[in-house]
Amino acid sequence: xxxxxxxxxxxxxxxxxxxxxxxxxxxxxxxxxxxxxxxxxxxxxxxxxxxxxxxxxxxxxxxxxxxxxxxxxxxxxxxxxxxxxxxxxxxxxxxxxxxxxxxxxxxxxxxxxxxxxxxxxxxxxxxxxxxxxxxxxxxxxxxxxxxxxxxxxxxxxxxxxxxxxxxxxxxxxxxxxxxxxxxxxxxxxxxxxxxxxxxxxxxxxxxxxxxxxxxxxxxxxxxxxxxxxxxxxxxxxxxxxxxxxxxxxxxxxxxxxxxxxxxxxxxxxxxxxxxxxxxxxxxxxxxxxxxxxxxx
Amino acid sequence: xxxxxxxxxxxxxxxxxxxxxxxxxxxxxxxxxxxxxxxxxxxxxxxxxxxxxxxxxxxxxxxxxxxxxxxxxxxxxxxxxxxxxxxxxxxxxxxxxxxxxxxxxxxxxxxxxxxxxxxxxxxxxxxxxxxxxxxxxxxxxxxxxxxxxxxxxxxxxxxxxxxxxxxxxxxxxxxxxxxxxxxxxxxxxxxxxxxxxxxxxxxxxxxxxxxxxxxxxxxxxxxxxxxxxxxxxxxxxxxxxxxxxxxxxxxxxx
Numbered sequence: 001x002x003x004x005x006x007x008x009x010x011x012x013x014x015x016x017x018x019x020x021x022x023x024x025x026x027x028x029x030x031x032x033x034x035x036x037x038x039x040x041x042x043x044x045x046x047x048x049x050x051x052x053x054x055x056x057x058x059x060x061x062x063x064x065x066x067x068x069x070x071x072x073x074x075x076x077x078x079x080x081x082x083x084x085x086x087x088x089x090x091x092x093x094x095x096x097x098x099x100x101x102x103x104x105x106x107x108x109x110x111x112x113x114x115x116x117x118x119x120x121x122x123x124x125x126x127x128x129x130x131x132x133x134x135x136x137x138x139x140x141x142x143x144x145x146x147x148x149x150x151x152x153x154x155x156x157x158x159x160x161x162x163x164x165x166x167x168x169x170x171x172x173x174x175x176x177x178x179x180x181x182x183x184x185x186x187x188x189x190x191x192x193x194x195x196x197x198x199x200x201x202x203x204x205x206x207x208x209x210x211x212x213x214x215x216x217x218x219x220x221x222x223x224x225x226x227x228x229x230x231x232x233x234x235x236x237x238x239x240x241x242x243x244x245x246x247x248x249x250x251x252x253x254x255x256x257x258x259x260x261x262x263x264x265x266x267x268x269x270x271x272x273x274x275x276x277x278x279x280x281x282x283x284x285x286x287x288x289x290x291x292x293x294x295x296x
Numbered sequence: 297x298x299x300x301x302x303x304x305x306x307x308x309x310x311x312x313x314x315x316x317x318x319x320x321x322x323x324x325x326x327x328x329x330x331x332x333x334x335x336x337x338x339x340x341x342x343x344x345x346x347x348x349x350x351x352x353x354x355x356x357x358x359x360x361x362x363x364x365x366x367x368x369x370x371x372x373x374x375x376x377x378x379x380x381x382x383x384x385x386x387x388x389x390x391x392x393x394x395x396x397x398x399x400x401x402x403x404x405x406x407x408x409x410x411x412x413x414x415x416x417x418x419x420x421x422x423x424x425x426x427x428x429x430x431x432x433x434x435x436x437x438x439x440x441x442x443x444x445x446x447x448x449x450x451x452x453x454x455x456x457x458x459x460x461x462x463x464x465x466x467x468x469x470x471x472x473x474x475x476x477x478x479x480x481x482x483x484x485x486x487x488x489x490x491x492x493x494x495x496x497x498x499x500x501x502x503x504x505x506x507x508x509x510x511x512x513x514x515x516x517x518x519x520x521x522x523x524x525x526x527x528x529x530x531x532x533x534x535x536x537x538x539x540x541x542x543x544x545x546x547x548x549x550x
Contacts (some may be wrong), residue, residue, distance in 0.1 A: 050441065067507045068525060103503050130479070130541070132462065132504045135511045150503040289545055 001292050006275060008291050009166070013165045013260070014279035015287035016076040018047075019084045020160030020251055021115060022057070022107030025096055026071035027068075030059060036099035037072040038259035040091050044076075045197045046247075048218050052087040053077045053162055055194030066105045069149075073107055075194045077162050077249050085115040092151070093121050093234050097142070098215050105152040109137075111156025118151040161287050164248035164256040164276045167205065167224065168267050170229055175271025176182040180244040186266035192255030193248055202245040205278060221278075240273050253287055298353030301331065305363025305384075307348045311339035312387065316346070316370035320378025324357040352395040357397075369406070373413075375423065388432060389413075393521060394420040394442065400516070401425070407432035407451065420444070420460065426516050433470070439480065445512060455482045462508065465513045477535045483508070484490040485524055487548045494534030494544055502529055502545060503541035523548055523550045 001008040025040070027033035037056050044054035053076075060071040078084040096104045104118070122129045122140040130141045131153070138153040168183070170176035184200035187193065195201075206218035212221070222232040224243045229236055236243070246263055250256045264275050277291055300324050317334035320336050326334075331354065332346030349361075357378030365371065369387040377397040388406030391399045393413050409431045412419040419438040426470070427435075430448030439461040443501065446454075449467035456472060458480040465473070468489040482488075483505055509525045511516040524547055532544040 066510070068504060069506075090518050132481070132508070133443075134504070134508050135515060139504060139507070141502075147498075147500040148503055150507065 003268040006272045009274055009276040011277050012279055013277035013289040014285040015161050015163040016285040018079055018160045018162035019081055019157050021076045021155050021157050023074045024071050024105040024107045025071040026065045026067050026103050028101035030070035032101045033072045036096045036102045037074050039095035039212055047079050053196040057194055058189040067103055077160050087118045088117045097149050100146055106152045106155040108156030111158045113157040114158050117155050118153040144187045158257040159200045160251050161253055161256050162249040164289055165245055166275055167243055167245045168263055169240045169274040170242050170272045171239055176242040178187055179267045179269045179272045183246055183263040183267035187259045187263040190259045193259040197247055202247055205245045232279035257294050297357040300358040300360055301353040301356045303349040303361045306350050309338055309367045313338050313368045314370050315368050316373035318371045319356050319375035321376045321379045323359050328354040391425045395422045398424040401427045404429035405431045407434055409435040411437040448467045474544045476538050478539040479541040481543050483545045488546055490532055493537040494532040497531040497533050499528050499530050
């Protein structure tokens with residue numbers, strides 16, 4: 001299979017079941033909402049080192065938010081149930097609570113599993129906090145120096161999907177980067193998906209474990225590192241001199257598929273040799289995204 | 297089972313009619329005959345609901361009342377769920393001791409709407425009462441939880457002794473509004489007289505009021521001005537003669 005002369009390898013991306021929450025952060029301006037969201041989702045690229053993965057899903061218009069102000073939708077994922085509220089409480093407390101004019105609302109109101117994020121953060125009010133029930137939902141009002149911070153008492157948690165991916169194998173680094181940028185642009189703002197890495201792109205894809213260091217859980221993906229072509233069992237064709245990876249997390253499989261479809265199509269540009277995907281032979285993750293099936 | 301039950305006032309009461317049997321959640325399991333047989337008190341005499349109302353529909357938790365019920369008291373008393381829509385004015389004790397559901401009144405209400413039964417420590421403990429008109433004295437008195445919205449004027453002592461919850465008055469709030477407030481919020485979009493035992497805190501844009509007013513606009517189709525949603529409010533803490541954890545929020549404009 002080829003798109004714009006770029007070969008689509010007959011393989012699949014292997015992804016994992018994660019726990020996901022969606023936060024809606026609003027502010028007096030979109031700029032302040034985005035400021036809080038950027039800080040909230042900072043250092044949240046991979047569960048390997050950050051214990052969570054997070055990113056901005058999309059920007060929200062005034063009429064899409066509970067309080068009628070501009071906002072940003074954020075997805076937050078962890079590997080297990082227990083660590084999602086832990087991460088949210090710490091991060092929301094340090095980034096959204098501290099950010100001027102912002103408020104924080106649940107973006108998964110139908111989810112039966114509820115995380116007591118606002119309920120935990122309310123004690124910052126030192127007894128001066130107050131709750132309000134509006135439309136059947138409880139909110140906490142925390143008095144702060146600026147005025148008041150408003151946060152929903154609980155946030156919904158669903159089973160999500162983490163680790164959807166595809167790799168761009170290009171003739172040179174410039175072509176790989178241009179392709180990755182085009183893919184990210186095509187996927188940005190699609191519902192139910194985030195790209196947790198810097199600019200949505202990963203240059204340091206990893207393999208499980210280490211050939212040399214016993215204690216490491218992940219090390220460089222030498223089979224896809226062009227500088228190691230001559231000294232390792234490389235999976236790169238002769239003409240490939242640079243590889244970039246796009247990693248996707250999302251609320252569900254169909255959202256990941258839709259984003260991969262848009263992203264791969266956009267990535268098939270001049271200078272790109274092959275699009276492939278990372279997997280572990282299907283042994284580790286229950287979600288398999290077959291590239292040719294998605295694009296077919 | 298019907299989509300809704302309609303009570304049509306056929307015989308106007310000549311004296312006060314206490315109809316505390318009318319509650320949306322109670323009707324949900326009853327046939328039309330059983331609803332008509334529910335007891336009421338007319339003057340001091342026992343009667344049935346069917347003596348005054350024609351009942352259309354059965355076994356539904358959405359109840360509509362048609363007719364001028366200004367002589368009828370205690371409608372929605374102790375209601376715990378469902379929706380009660382009243383086209384016309386009602387007497388005192390609307391939604392007294394209510395704990396859930398919604399009452400949507402297209403008219404005026406008498407005294408003690410959403411309040412406490414005589415001698416009881418607590419008024420309504422949940423649910424929503426929307427009065428598209430004015431209320432009598434002591435609406436929301438001793439309210440423990442819930443929401444009371446008055447699009448017209450509030451009587452004397454609105455929200456008196458509130459323990460928690462929210463009262464919104466769009467028109468003029470009567471004297472003594474919020475007196476003996478322990479916790480809870482009184483949002484005054486119109487003229488209000490601040491009790492002497494309330495102290496000014498600040499002027500700000502309360503985020504929960506914006507959320508609440510947007511909710512009322514969307515869910516209850518109340519006509520709320522955007523200047524009130526996004527506007528500034530004076531916050532008065534009180535009642536400092538009581539617990540002092542309550543607030544009176546007075547809209548002061550954009």
